[in-house]
Amino acid sequence: MERIALISDIHGNLPAIQSVAQELKVQNIDKVICLGDMIGKGPNSAETLDVCREISDMVIMGNWEKFIGNNPTPGDVNWVEVLGKERLEYIKTLPETIGFYLSGKYVRLFHAHPHDLFKRVFSTSPLEERLEMFEIPKLGREECETCESDIVGYGDIHGAFIETINGGKTLFNTGSIGNACDYLPMASYVILEGNYGSKEPGNFGIQFCRVEYDTIKAxxxxxxxxxxxxxxxxxxxxxxxxxxxxxxQ
Ligand SMILES: [Mn+2]
Incomplete structure (x- = not known):
């Protein structure tokens, strides 16, 4: 079985991503996937983006990358100066969703919602909105599978949760590395386990992890x-x- 770490919503918090990068080294991780919002809110967007890019095998676009990519000078911050041209170009090229088989389940990952980078879904949202999360994405796709998702992982809401709904579909949120807002001031990430790329049904796992970091330094x-x-x-x-x-967020 492969172990895939999912990190999201790092938001310019360098001490947080540095602690998580250290932790991932001892966790026997085969692949790291970043679900976006590397930048914004915190004070070290450029350095944080660089660490995410370095440790991740894939990076998906968050609402902050989408917004800043299109509006580099929104008024309060000059993102051309903060990020520089190369990083600004990079965030515009990121895919909006990815998908793969894991032990026979079709997994899709995106930042917030399969059709809209700026739509926010919570564990308490109406069932029909949670079910929308499994639809074939209308956002940009790296894959062309014509099935709905069996497992969906996302970020955006800064609060980790997992729920099994409607015939065994699984919805989970990774929580936030740099700006956890679920009453626990620790970095939050997920380890997905299973046979990566395999259509054969098999065992899989979704583990929620919390990492201490120097919040005073941050x-x-x-x-x-x-x-x-x-x-x-x-x-x-x-x-x-x-x-x-x-x-x-
Ligand atoms: Mn966010």
Whole structure:
């Protein structure tokens, strides 16, 4: 069985991704897939993007990469200066969804929703919205399978969960590496286990992992930066509690 680490929503938090990169080295990981939102919110977007790119075998586009790729100077931050031209071009080229067989199940991974990078689905959303998550993506695809997904993994909401619904379909969220908002101020990621690429039914596993990192260091780096909504970000990093006055995850 292969072990595939899924990381998401790193959001410019360098101490968090550095701790996770160290942890992945001792976890016998065969493949790392990043589900996007490497940048934004935290103070070290460029360096964090570089680490994600270095440790990941595949990177999927998040809503921040989509938005900043199209609007590099939205007003509060000059992303041309923050990221530089090469990284800005890179984030525009990222695929929006990927898919593969794992022990006979068809797995799709994307940042937020199969049809819309900016649509947010929670564990508490209506059943019909959760079922939409298994539809064949209308977003850009790296694959051309004509089946609905059996297993869907996504990021975006910064809160890890798993649910088995409607005839054994599995929906899970990886949580966030750099901006966990599920009341636990630790990096959150998932290890998928199974026979990668195999259509033969077999055993598989989905493991939720939390990694300690230096939240005080992350808060201090934010304090000495000029990121927008600095106080809210620092509170979130220290407590793992989402500040409701912030409108973008
Ligand atoms: Mn995010």
């Amino acid at each position: 808060a201090n780096q934010a304090f000495h930066s000029n990121i927008p909504q600095k106080e809210a970000y620092i509170q979130e990093v220290k407590t793992g509690v989402y500040c409701i006055d912030r409108n973008k």
